[in-house]
Amino acid sequence: MPGVTPPTTVHRPLRLYGRSGELAVLDTLLTRLRRGDGGALALTAPPGTGRTALLDHAVAAHRSRGPVLHTVAAPAERWVPHSGVHALLCGAPDVGAAGASGRGPIEGAGDGVSRDAPGPGDLDHVLRDGLPPVALLGLLRRLGAERPLLVCVDDADLWDPDSRAALVFAARRLGPGSRVAVLIGSGDEGAVAGLPALRLGPLDxxxxxxxxxxxxxxxxxxxxxxxxxxxxxxxxxxxxxxxxxxxxxxxxxDQLAGRTPLPHPLPGADDVLAAHAARLGHLPAATRTLLLIAAAAHEHEAEGAGADLALVCRAAASAAASDVAPVHRAAASAAVSDLAPHSPGATAGALQLVGDRVHFREPLMRRALLHRAPPHRRRAVHDLLAGLLGPGFASLVQRACAAAGPDALLAGALEAAAVDRPHAERAAALARAAALTPDEAARAARYTAAAEQTRLAGDPGRARALLARAGTRPGHPAAHHVRGLLVLGDGPAPDAHEILLDAARLLAPRDPGRARDALLGAAEAAWAAGDALGYLDALTRIPAAAAGPGLAHYRDGMCAVLRGRLGEGHALLRRCLASATRSHDPETLLRAGAAGLVLGDLDATCRAGARALAAVRASGADALLPQALEHLAYAELRAGRHARARAHALDGLRAARRTGRPNAAAPLHAVLALAASVESGTRECAAHADAALAGAAPHGLVQATTLATWAQARADLAAGRPAEAAARLEPLVGPGPRRGHFATRMLAVPCYVEASVLSGRRAVRGGGADPVAEAVAEFAVWASRTTDPQVPAQLARCRALLAPAGEVAGRYGEALAHHGRAGGDFEQARTRLLFGSWLRRRRRTREAREPLRDALVGFERCGAAAWAARAGGELRAAGEAVEAPGPSGSAAPLAALTPQQQRIARCVAEGATNREVALRLSVSTRTVDHHLRNVFAALGVRSRTELAGLLRTGPEDPYGPPGLQDRDEKEAAHP
Structure with missing residues (x-):
C-alpha cells in the first residue's frame, strides 16, 4: 500500500484585527489562572464582531496548560431544560473511565461537591433532573483541583434559562484560589448580568x-x-x-479593482443580518412589530438622531388596530410601555431610550429588521408611518421606502422637498429619489447631486460610490465637477485643476453657475500647487455675467496684483473685503480672507476668517470646515497670535481626518510646524513639518511644502544652526525648479537673510551676483505691495544684517521704530536679539545688554521658549547673570565656568565641532579653542565624550548624541 504523505502546511491562527486591548484582557485572565487564581469574564457582542474568535484564541492558548470545557449553544435546544449544562459536561475529562467504573450520579445535596468526574449516567441524570447551581459550582472546583480549568461557553444567551442561571451563579463565586476561569460569550448583556463584562465594539x-x-x-x-x-x-x-x-x-x-461597477445593494450581508434578526425570533409578535416600526421610523431622520418616541408609540397603537400585524391592541400597548423610562423592557435589549428619542443599540440590528421583514409587511409599516406623519419631507421619505418600483412623481416631489434640508439628509433623499427615477439621464443627475451633497457633508468615500452609480457619460458633466472637487480634497492638485477646467468647459453652455464654481475650484487647485499662471487662467475664464459684484472684485483684484498693477488690485480687494462684511456665505467669506492676506490687513483677515468658520458650522458643510480652520489659523499665525493659530490648526487637523481631506491636513501640519518653531522647538516642529511634507509631496501641494520648510529653518535658527537654515531656504527664495510658492516664499526671506549672514553662507554665483542681496532686493519690491505692518521692520532688519558696520546701528534703529508702530512681540524680539548680538560681537557688551534683555522678555512673553534660551545665552555672554536652562543635573558641573564657557561646553556636548560652535555663537574658532581648553581643565575631562557624559545631554544616551565618539580624535584630544 503506498505511503501517505502528511500535509506540510502550517496552520497559524488568524490575526485578530483591532482587538489588541481585548486580547490583553484575556491573556491577563489566563495568566492569573495559570498561577492558581480563577475568575470569570463575559464577552458581549452582536454576531460577527469576533467574539467567537477571541474565545477560540483563549481556548487554544490554555489547552496545552490545562483541561478545557468548551461548548457553543445550540439554538434549537434553548427550551430543553438543562441542555446547556449537559452539553458542557459532555466534554469533561475521564467521561469514559467514569462510565466504565459505574460511578454514581452527581450529588446536589450535602456539601454540593461532586465526588468524581461525571459519567454517562451522571449526564443522563443532569438532563432528566437538572443540576443545582451549587452542585455545578462544586463540580467545577473539583475538576480544577489538579490542573487549572478553563470553562468556555459561547452564545450563552441562546442556552436554556436553567443552564444559564446555574453557570452565571457558579461563575460569580469563582475567584482567587479556585483554579477555574469561566469565559462566557453572549449577544445579550442581560443574560450575563452581574459578571465582569467586556463589550466588543466595531472595528475602527x-x-x-x-x-x-x-x-x-x-x-x-x-x-x-x-x-x-x-x-x-x-x-x-x-x-x-x-x-x-x-x-x-x-x-x-474586477469589481474589487474598480474595473466594473459595484452591485447595489452589495451582496453578502444575508448571513450576518439573519443572525442579528434571529436573536429576536423568540420575542412576542407585538414586540417584533414594535421593533420593525422603530427601525422604519429611523429612515426619515438624520443619521444618529434616533426615532421619535411619540411617533413609534402612535404607530404601534395603530398597528394593533390594522392589518400590519395580527396582534391584539393590549399586546401592542404592553410592548410600547416597555420603552418608558426605567422600564425593564421586553425588546431583548435592542432599543434604548434617550430623552424622547428611540435608538437601536446596534445599527446592524435595525438593518437586519428591515432587511429580513417580508416585503409586504415592511411596506405596510412605511405606509402607516407616512400616513401618521402627514404632508412633508418625512412623509415623502417613508412613501419612498414603501414604493414597490420606480415612481417619477414621487422622486420629483422628494427632490423638491429636500432642497432646504441639511447636506447629509438632502444627499440621502436625492439617492432615494434617484433609485425611484425611471429615466436614465435624470437618475444620473440625481445621483450626481447626491454625491455633491455627500461631499459637502464630509463623506468623500460615500460621495465617490454615489458618483459611480451616476456614470461618467458626457451627457452628465456635473459628475466631472464633483469628481474634480473630490480629487482636490485628496488627490494631486494639478490633476484636480485639469479635471475642473474640463468640467467648466462642458458645463458652460448649460449651467453657467456650476461652470463658475468649477473654475473657482480649478483656481484653488492651482493656488495649492503654486501655479500662478494656472490660477490666473482659471480666474480670467469666469465671465462677468456669472461673477456677481463680490466675486468680480476678488477676481479682478487678484489678477491685477499678480500682474503687477498693485494700486488697482489693492483697491478692488479692499472692496471685496468690505462687501463680505454683509455676507453669510462661507465661500464668499473665505475669499474675503484670502483678499485680506494679499493686502496684509491681518486684523480684517482674522475677522473674516472667524465669520467664515461660523458660517461653515451653521451651514453644516463639513467639507469646508478644514479649509475654514486653516485660513483662520494661518491668519492668526501671520498676526503673531501663535497659541490661537495652534488651537485652530489642531481643530482643523481633526476635521480634515474626519472628513477624509488629506490635502487639507498638509497645510494644517505646516501651520502647526510654524507655531512650534516659535513655541516648542525643534522636535515638535520637525514632526509636523515631516507630516506636512509627506502629505504635500505626492499631491504637488507647493504652498504646504514652502510653509513646512520655512518652519524647519526657523526652528534651526532658534537652535543656533544657521547653516542648516540657510541650506533649507536658499532653493525656496532663489530661482530654479525648487522655488517656493509664489504667494508665500517672500515670507521666508528674512529668515534666509539672517541664516546666511550668521553662517557666512553668502556664496557669489557666476557673474558676481550675491544671492542674499538679490533676495533682499526682491523682498523690498514685495514689501511695497503689502500693508502687512511687520514687513517694513523685517526689511529694515534684513538691510541691517547686510549693511556696512557704520550703518548697522541706524538700520536696526529704523527696524525697531517700525516694530514700535506695528506691535508684535516675536518679530520685535528677533530684531532686538540680532542687534544685541551684533553689539556684543563688536565688544560693546554694556550696550548689548539692553536689547538682549528686552529680547529675552519679549520671547518669554509670547511663549517662544527656544528663542528665549538663545537670547538668554547671548545675555550671559554679554556678562549679565541669567539662569541657564538645561537638563536637570547639568547645572552643578557648569557652576565653575564663565557664561561663555558654559555656552561652548553645551554646544560641544551636543556634538558640534569647533567651527560649528563658532558659527553658532558668532565668535572665532580661535576663541572656541581657547575657551574649550579652559573648560576641559576646569571640569577635569580629557575629551568631548567625557564632557558629554558629565553633562548628560539627553535621556536616551548619557554619553551624548550619536556620532560624538566618532569625532576627529585630534580635535577631541587637542581642542
Whole structure:
C-alpha cells in the first residue's frame, strides 16, 4: 500500500484585527489562572464582531496548560431544560473511565461537591433532573483541583434559562484560589448580568482596512485596489469583521479593482443580518412589530438622531388596530410601555431610550429588521408611518421606502422637498429619489447631486460610490465637477485643476453657475500647487455675467496684483473685503480672507476668517470646515497670535481626518510646524513639518511644502544652526525648479537673510551676483505691495544684517521704530536679539545688554521658549547673570565656568565641532579653542565624550548624541 504523505502546511491562527486591548484582557485572565487564581469574564457582542474568535484564541492558548470545557449553544435546544449544562459536561475529562467504573450520579445535596468526574449516567441524570447551581459550582472546583480549568461557553444567551442561571451563579463565586476561569460569550448583556463584562465594539477604520488588505491579498507595498470600492466596503460593513469578510468574498476581482461597477445593494450581508434578526425570533409578535416600526421610523431622520418616541408609540397603537400585524391592541400597548423610562423592557435589549428619542443599540440590528421583514409587511409599516406623519419631507421619505418600483412623481416631489434640508439628509433623499427615477439621464443627475451633497457633508468615500452609480457619460458633466472637487480634497492638485477646467468647459453652455464654481475650484487647485499662471487662467475664464459684484472684485483684484498693477488690485480687494462684511456665505467669506492676506490687513483677515468658520458650522458643510480652520489659523499665525493659530490648526487637523481631506491636513501640519518653531522647538516642529511634507509631496501641494520648510529653518535658527537654515531656504527664495510658492516664499526671506549672514553662507554665483542681496532686493519690491505692518521692520532688519558696520546701528534703529508702530512681540524680539548680538560681537557688551534683555522678555512673553534660551545665552555672554536652562543635573558641573564657557561646553556636548560652535555663537574658532581648553581643565575631562557624559545631554544616551565618539580624535584630544 503506498505511503501517505502528511500535509506540510502550517496552520497559524488568524490575526485578530483591532482587538489588541481585548486580547490583553484575556491573556491577563489566563495568566492569573495559570498561577492558581480563577475568575470569570463575559464577552458581549452582536454576531460577527469576533467574539467567537477571541474565545477560540483563549481556548487554544490554555489547552496545552490545562483541561478545557468548551461548548457553543445550540439554538434549537434553548427550551430543553438543562441542555446547556449537559452539553458542557459532555466534554469533561475521564467521561469514559467514569462510565466504565459505574460511578454514581452527581450529588446536589450535602456539601454540593461532586465526588468524581461525571459519567454517562451522571449526564443522563443532569438532563432528566437538572443540576443545582451549587452542585455545578462544586463540580467545577473539583475538576480544577489538579490542573487549572478553563470553562468556555459561547452564545450563552441562546442556552436554556436553567443552564444559564446555574453557570452565571457558579461563575460569580469563582475567584482567587479556585483554579477555574469561566469565559462566557453572549449577544445579550442581560443574560450575563452581574459578571465582569467586556463589550466588543466595531472595528475602527484602520483595523477594518488592515483586515480588508488580508482579505484581498494586498501587502503593505502592494496595490490596495480601488479606493472607492474599499471605502464602500468598510462603510457598508460598519466595523463588523464577519460582514466585511462576507461582502468582500461576493465581489469579483474586477469589481474589487474598480474595473466594473459595484452591485447595489452589495451582496453578502444575508448571513450576518439573519443572525442579528434571529436573536429576536423568540420575542412576542407585538414586540417584533414594535421593533420593525422603530427601525422604519429611523429612515426619515438624520443619521444618529434616533426615532421619535411619540411617533413609534402612535404607530404601534395603530398597528394593533390594522392589518400590519395580527396582534391584539393590549399586546401592542404592553410592548410600547416597555420603552418608558426605567422600564425593564421586553425588546431583548435592542432599543434604548434617550430623552424622547428611540435608538437601536446596534445599527446592524435595525438593518437586519428591515432587511429580513417580508416585503409586504415592511411596506405596510412605511405606509402607516407616512400616513401618521402627514404632508412633508418625512412623509415623502417613508412613501419612498414603501414604493414597490420606480415612481417619477414621487422622486420629483422628494427632490423638491429636500432642497432646504441639511447636506447629509438632502444627499440621502436625492439617492432615494434617484433609485425611484425611471429615466436614465435624470437618475444620473440625481445621483450626481447626491454625491455633491455627500461631499459637502464630509463623506468623500460615500460621495465617490454615489458618483459611480451616476456614470461618467458626457451627457452628465456635473459628475466631472464633483469628481474634480473630490480629487482636490485628496488627490494631486494639478490633476484636480485639469479635471475642473474640463468640467467648466462642458458645463458652460448649460449651467453657467456650476461652470463658475468649477473654475473657482480649478483656481484653488492651482493656488495649492503654486501655479500662478494656472490660477490666473482659471480666474480670467469666469465671465462677468456669472461673477456677481463680490466675486468680480476678488477676481479682478487678484489678477491685477499678480500682474503687477498693485494700486488697482489693492483697491478692488479692499472692496471685496468690505462687501463680505454683509455676507453669510462661507465661500464668499473665505475669499474675503484670502483678499485680506494679499493686502496684509491681518486684523480684517482674522475677522473674516472667524465669520467664515461660523458660517461653515451653521451651514453644516463639513467639507469646508478644514479649509475654514486653516485660513483662520494661518491668519492668526501671520498676526503673531501663535497659541490661537495652534488651537485652530489642531481643530482643523481633526476635521480634515474626519472628513477624509488629506490635502487639507498638509497645510494644517505646516501651520502647526510654524507655531512650534516659535513655541516648542525643534522636535515638535520637525514632526509636523515631516507630516506636512509627506502629505504635500505626492499631491504637488507647493504652498504646504514652502510653509513646512520655512518652519524647519526657523526652528534651526532658534537652535543656533544657521547653516542648516540657510541650506533649507536658499532653493525656496532663489530661482530654479525648487522655488517656493509664489504667494508665500517672500515670507521666508528674512529668515534666509539672517541664516546666511550668521553662517557666512553668502556664496557669489557666476557673474558676481550675491544671492542674499538679490533676495533682499526682491523682498523690498514685495514689501511695497503689502500693508502687512511687520514687513517694513523685517526689511529694515534684513538691510541691517547686510549693511556696512557704520550703518548697522541706524538700520536696526529704523527696524525697531517700525516694530514700535506695528506691535508684535516675536518679530520685535528677533530684531532686538540680532542687534544685541551684533553689539556684543563688536565688544560693546554694556550696550548689548539692553536689547538682549528686552529680547529675552519679549520671547518669554509670547511663549517662544527656544528663542528665549538663545537670547538668554547671548545675555550671559554679554556678562549679565541669567539662569541657564538645561537638563536637570547639568547645572552643578557648569557652576565653575564663565557664561561663555558654559555656552561652548553645551554646544560641544551636543556634538558640534569647533567651527560649528563658532558659527553658532558668532565668535572665532580661535576663541572656541581657547575657551574649550579652559573648560576641559576646569571640569577635569580629557575629551568631548567625557564632557558629554558629565553633562548628560539627553535621556536616551548619557554619553551624548550619536556620532560624538566618532569625532576627529585630534580635535577631541587637542581642542
Amino acid at each position: 477604520d484602520d483595523a477594518a482596512a488592515a483586515l480588508l488588505d488580508r482579505l484581498t491579498g494586498c501587502g503593505a507595498d502592494a496595490d490596495r485596489g480601488d479606493p472607492v470600492v474599499r471605502a464602500e466596503l468598510v462603510r457598508e460593513a460598519g466595523g463588523n469583521p464577519r460582514l466585511l469578510t462576507d461582502l468582500t468574498a461576493r465581489l469579483t476581482p
